[in-house]
Amino acid sequence: MFVRIVKMSFYSKNVSEFLAIFEEKKHFIRNFEGCKLLELYQDKVNPEIFFTYSYWENEQDLENYRNSKLFKSVWAKTKVLFNEKPEAWSVDKKVCLQ
Template sequence: MFVRIVKLSFHEENIPAFLENFEEIKEKIRNSPGNQLLELYQDKNNPCIFFTYSYWETEQDLENYRNSALFDEVWTFTKKLFNDKPEAWSVDKLVSLA
């Protein structure tokens, strides 16, 4: 399993549109084949910055999602709202304590 972390930065006036859209599509993303977890975080010091964490069984599962019509729909809508270039990391989870 690996984790995809994406940093998204929005114009303040676009945050409600982003959150509304995320609410509408989050279950579809979560139900994508190979997705095990989807989380959304908002920065405490800069409310215009968000992070998504998604857990995937394999890198191919993420690639399949990224090449899907769902991703195209999500990204086409979301990228219009940015105030900065998004950043993304794919990382292997080494330790998790709950």
């Protein structure tokens, strides 16, 4: 399993529109094959910055999502709201042993 972290920054006037899109589509994304978790976080200092954390069974599942109609429709609505280019990381989730 691995984690996809995406940092997004929006114009203040677009935050509520982004949240509406996320609320409308989160169920579909969470139920996409291979998606184990999807969470949204808002920065405590700058309320225009958000992070999504999604857990994926494998990288192909994420690629399948990124090539899906669902992703393309969500991304088309979301990318016009950004005030900066988003950043993304794919990281392996490690279990810490004591």
